[in-house]
Amino acid sequence: xxxxxxxxxxxxxxxxxxxxxxxxxxxxxxxxxxxxxxxxxxxxxxxxxxxxxxxxxxxxxxxxxxxxxxxxxxxxxxxxxxxxxxxxxxxxxxxxxxxxxxxxxxxxxxxxxxxxxxxxxxxxxxxxxxxxxxxxxxxxxxxxxxxxxxxxxxxxxxx
Numbered sequence: 001x002x003x004x005x006x007x008x009x010x011x012x013x014x015x016x017x018x019x020x021x022x023x024x025x026x027x028x029x030x031x032x033x034x035x036x037x038x039x040x041x042x043x044x045x046x047x048x049x050x051x052x053x054x055x056x057x058x059x060x061x062x063x064x065x066x067x068x069x070x071x072x073x074x075x076x077x078x079x080x081x082x083x084x085x086x087x088x089x090x091x092x093x094x095x096x097x098x099x100x101x102x103x104x105x106x107x108x109x110x111x112x113x114x115x116x117x118x119x120x121x122x123x124x125x126x127x128x129x130x131x132x133x134x135x136x137x138x139x140x141x142x143x144x145x146x147x148x149x150x151x152x153x154x155x156x157x158x159x
Contacts, residue, residue: 003123038092
């Protein structure tokens with residue numbers, strides 16, 4: 001599974017968004033009818049998306065990394081313990097898709113994206129993101145500069 005590309009997606013007359021075939025094809029066969037959307041844990045105004053299996057695997061990795069074996073038991077027993085996976089799960093929504101890939105963007109996500117007539121769909125490898133198009137343009141420009149600095153800092157081999 002590898003989500004790639006960036007695509008400006010316009011809302012249709014019913015306010016639905018289309019998940020393009022290139023992205024739908026990256027979903028496991030058992031997840032082709034729905035996927036998960038959740039708020040970015042650290043970038044306001046960004047919505048992450050993943051297959052249900054991919055989201056569940058990420059939560060398991062997060063629990064193991066953040067809590068370790070004893071921490072997981074503490075979270076299970078202590079209602080006041082912070083569980084980062086539980087935090088992400090609480091904002092996650094299972095989003096059903098129509099056979100043609102159209103889906104209704106839940107209002108809470110449309111609000112943070114400040115959707116007017118479209119969203120920017122951005123592939124990030126093992127997940128995808130939805131951005132406000134203007135915010136994405138600014139982020140992409142910033143990342144382009146960071147990438148140039150990163151490449152100049154690489155060592156090894158002749159250019």
